[in-house]
Amino acid sequence: MESLRVLELYSGIGGMHYALKESGISAQVVAAVDINTTANEIYRHNFPDTPLWNKTIEGIPLDDFNKLSFDMIMMSPPCQPFTRLGLQGDVADPRCKSFVFILELLPRLCKLPTYILLENVKGFESSSARDYLIKTLSGCGYTYQECMISPTNVGIPNSRLRYFLVAKMSAENSSIQTSDKGCSFSHVTDSGFHERSSVLRYKCQNIDQPSEDNSNVHVLYKRETQMDSQKKTNQNKDLSVQQIQDYLEPQMNIDMELYLLKPKTLLRYGSILDIVQPHSRRSVCFTKGYGRYVEGTGSVLQCCMENEISSVFTNLDQLTEEEKLQKMLKLNLRYFTPREVANLMGFPQSFSFPEDISIIQQYRVLGNSLNVLVVARLLQLMSSEHFGHSEGEKQFSVLGNEYQCS
Ligand code: SAH
Numbered sequence: 416m417e418s419l420r421v422l423e424l425y426s427g428i429g430g431m432h433y434a435l436k437e438s439g440i441s442a443q444v445v446a447a448v449d450i451n452t453t454a455n456e457i458y459r460h461n462f463p464d465t466p467l468w469n470k471t472i473e474g475i476p477l478d479d480f481n482k483l484s485f486d487m488i489m490m491s492p493p494c495q496p497f498t499r500l501g502l503q504g505d506v507a508d509p510r511c512k513s514f515v516f517i518l519e520l521l522p523r524l525c526k527l528p529t530y531i532l533l534e535n536v537k538g539f540e541s542s543s544a545r546d547y548l549i550k551t552l553s554g555c556g557y558t559y560q561e562c563m564i565s566p567t568n569v570g571i572p573n574s575r576l577r578y579f580l581v582a583k584m585s586a587e588n589s590s591i592q593t594s595d596k597g598c599s600f601s602h603v604t605d606s607g608f609h610e611r612s613s614v615l616r617y618k619c620q621n622i623d624q625p626s627e628d629n630s631n632v633h634v635l636y637k638r639e640t641q642m643d644s645q646k647k648t649n650q651n652k653d654l655s656v657q658q659i660q661d662y663l664e665p666q667m668n669i670d671m672e673l674y675l676l677k678p679k680t681l682l683r684y685g686s687i688l689d690i691v692q693p694h695s696r697r698s699v700c701f702t703k704g705y706g707r708y709v710e711g712t713g714s715v716l717q718c719c720m721e722n723e724i725s726s727v728f729t730n731l732d733q734l735t736e737e738e739k740l741q742k743m744l745k746l747n748l749r750y751f752t753p754r755e756v757a758n759l760m761g762f763p764q765s766f767s768f769p770e771d772i773s774i775i776q777q778y779r780v781l782g783n784s785l786n787v788l789v790v791a792r793l794l795q796l797m798s799s800e801h802f803g804h805s806e807g808e809k810q811f812s813v814l815g816n817e818y819q820c821s
Contacts, residue, residue, distance in 0.1 A: 422483055422528070423447040424472055424490035424517065428457045428780045431489040431532070432465070433762060434790030440798050445483050448472055453772065454780050460769045473516040477523055487530040490517070491785060492544075511544055518551045527555055530797055531582040534785050537563060539578045548580065557582040560802070564793070566761070566786045567697070572656050573759040575700045575786055581797040638686050650697040659716070660693035662758040666718075673774065674749040676715060681743045682736060684709040690724055690748065692717045701756045703782030706775055712782075713756070719747035753777035761787030 419442035423431050426447035435442050448468045449455055455469055468475070492514040521527070531552070539545050540561065552559050559582035566573045650656070676688075689699045691714045701713035717724065722745045731739055751759070753774060757766060760781060768777050796802060 417441070418443055419486045419530070420445045420484060421487045421489060422485040424488060425449060425492055426458055426467070427451065427454045427491070428784055429462055430760070430784040430787055431491065431790060432462060433766065433787045434794060435489070437761070437763070437787055437791035438794035438798070440794055442487070445485055448475070453776055456769055457772060457780060461766055472513040477520060480520065481525045484526060486528050487532070488528050489532045491534040514544060515547070518547055521551055522555055527584055529584045531557065531580070532790070532793065532797065533580045534790065535578045537576050537578060552582050556585055558585045559583070564789050566759070566789055567656055569788055569792055570656050571759060571761065571786065571788060572659050572662070572696045573698045573700070573786070577785065577789070579793055581793055581802070583797060583802050647697060651695050653696055656696040658693065659691055659695045659698060662755055663693065664752055664754050669752055671749065674752060676748045676750070678740050678744070680709060681748070682740055685739070685743050686728070686731070688748065689714040690717050690746070692720065698759065701751070701759070701778070701782055703779040705756070705778040705782055706750055713751065715748045715750055717746045718749055719745060722746060753781060756781050760784060761789070761791070
């Protein structure tokens with residue numbers, strides 16, 4: 416394949432760019448676009464030769480896009496409009512404006528890109544933004560595949576269930592690309608691509624999902640039910656997933672003062688911490704609030720193995736504050752370092768942060784990013800000749816098989 420010209424929208428710290436490199440596809444990012452100055456500083460530090468546009472996407476004229484003459488778009492539009500926490504404003508949300516702009520721009524491009532890859536949070540699959548995306552892609556003659564994948568599906572001990580869509584201009588429509596007026600809906604007949612696509616929905620027993628409602632269920636310790644505990648045990652037994660220790664920095668490189676959980680945090684949030692050990696084969700999703708907030712932002716690591724979590728937490732609430740603290744301190748709990756979070760997110764060793772970026776900023780941008788190895792696998796499937804045919808769909812099912820029900 417000739418070197419692909421890639422447009423990276425909402426580029427952040429360049430997760431997509433790393434995935435592209437990792438995929439082995441011959442490609443160059445001809446422009447990366449983002450408005451976040453911190454993310455852009457990090458991007459530039461790692462990819463000094465890539466043109467980085469510090470601009471709002473919706474402010475870029477059609478002509479500037481046309482001049483790039485790109486073959487592929489990779490994008491992770493802002494996810495707040497689709498998350499449960501983000502009020503679910505969907506396409507009406509102002510943060511969706513740029514995404515709607517892209518969808519409206521696409522049919523007007525002189526040359527339609529051959530490939531499109533989009534990443535988003537769980538929830539996007541049932542949004543009207545997704546429906547608009549599908550309508551646009553079908554109208555322009557793309558064949559596409561959607562799936563929900565978590566890094567655990569590719570053997571990485573970290574949950575980050577995300578929606579992915581990969582689209583390819585179907586061979587019978589590629590002649591449209593030469594149209595100097597660009598593609599418009601009226602040019603293309605609906606040739607049934609839509610029916611061929613399938614969303615690989617996750618099963619009810621999805622290991623990545625927190626249990627919905629723990630009320631009225633017997634709590635063992637740490638507000639954990641028998642079911643939660645069983646789920647974690649099962650995940651830790653899954654030998655197809657690597658161990659956390661494979662992603663850790665050498666202990667001597669870590670300034671423990673910076674990463675150990677403070678007594679105040681232990682006392683206040685001890686019972687809701689997600690604790691993992693070096694031999695665990697699981698961890699929860701690291702979000703942008705990691706290191707600042709405790710609830711649901713990511714796992715913490717138990718560094719001292721002499722005490723079992725169960726023995727520390729059972730009947731803890733019957734002790735005085737001081738006794739509680741002394742017990743919890745025995746576990747030596749610490750946050751994962753940004754480097755370790757980056758490792759779990761598939762970033763290569765060559766990735767680094769400029770010196771002036773604080774640890775909290777590092778967690779924040781990593782939490783907004785994506786799993787590089789998951790996207791690399793999708794890119795490989797997308798560029799394979801099977802894509803768009805039943806063989807390719809089978810490969811997608813294998814990748815996202817825990818989630819397939821159709
Ligand atoms: N994939 C990226 C992260 C995407 S998060 C990574 O690997 O880091 C979404 C990004 O979109 C954020 O960095 C945010 O700054 C950027 N963004 C949001 N709205 C934008 C807009 N209208 N124009 C350009 N960038 C935007």
